[in-house]
Amino acid sequence: MSTSPDTAGNARQFLSFTLGSELFGMDIRTVREIIQHGAITPVPLMPDFVRGVINLRGAVVPVIDLQARFGRGPASVGKKTCIIIFDGQRDGERVELGMMVDAVSEVVALEAGDTEPPPQFGGAARRDFIAGMGRRGERFLVLLDPDRAFDIGEMASLCEASQLALAA
Template sequence: MAAGDTQFQLVTFQLGAELYGVNIMDVKEIVKTQSVRPIPHAPHYVEGIFNLRGEIIPVMNLHKRFRLEKKSGDEFDGEMSGLIILNLDGIKISIIIDKISRVVMINSSDVKPPPQMLTGIGSEYILGVVQQGNSYLIVLDIRKLFDPKELQKLISTQN
């Protein structure tokens, strides 16, 4: 989000019981769940890597990163789960999601500062929270979720 923007778009998705959003400008694509190869000695939240059209992409598990319970299979439609491919300043990563929701337009003025602690997620990972009726949309700061040097190391050791 650039300073001065009055509106921006978020790709929203569900993880456990919560609704999250990431800036659409950081999303490259959304794909079905892929076959993931584990990486030895990777951080606990890294599921592994997969090959997407010849490109090796690390797979991050936000359930593990945020210490969230994964909903049981019958609570979510497997057709709606998958991976969101993000482009972090030239480094592509993917995050596992329970259910893709939709793209929403948000007014910058509707984004409130994150509370100190929200369902186990540290506020350092959250840009803000948007109230939507009786629920909340948590806007993630994807650049703070993952250490770029660590990601680059994961990718370079697999090529």
């Protein structure tokens, strides 16, 4: 069966990016922009995964270190390090967040047949952070579920716990 232009439009697009040697992706519809890593203002008493805040055209935007959010140590900043600005959700409202990654690769179109459910065992990220696995030739692209990986309520609770622990 050949693919007609009508069925070819069913592909979903993902922004692919790297953390170390691992390849990740997130739905391009949630991405607002990509900016170079620059000055980040640290915020006291925050957990390791909150690098700080940036001033984005007058708005205060928290920056999440994805490496640390996955329970690893804080990421090192390199020449290609950048911040992906995306929309998070909190109580039904849109919230701008920044996600620090090693490098942005490309926009990848994946057909429904090119994706698999998340693995049933451990991996690069908590299983509930993963929406699925995208096949790219011989490699897989770990497709993040931003509403879970960057659950603002959960991250706020972790920030409060961190503040309490440091204040004690």
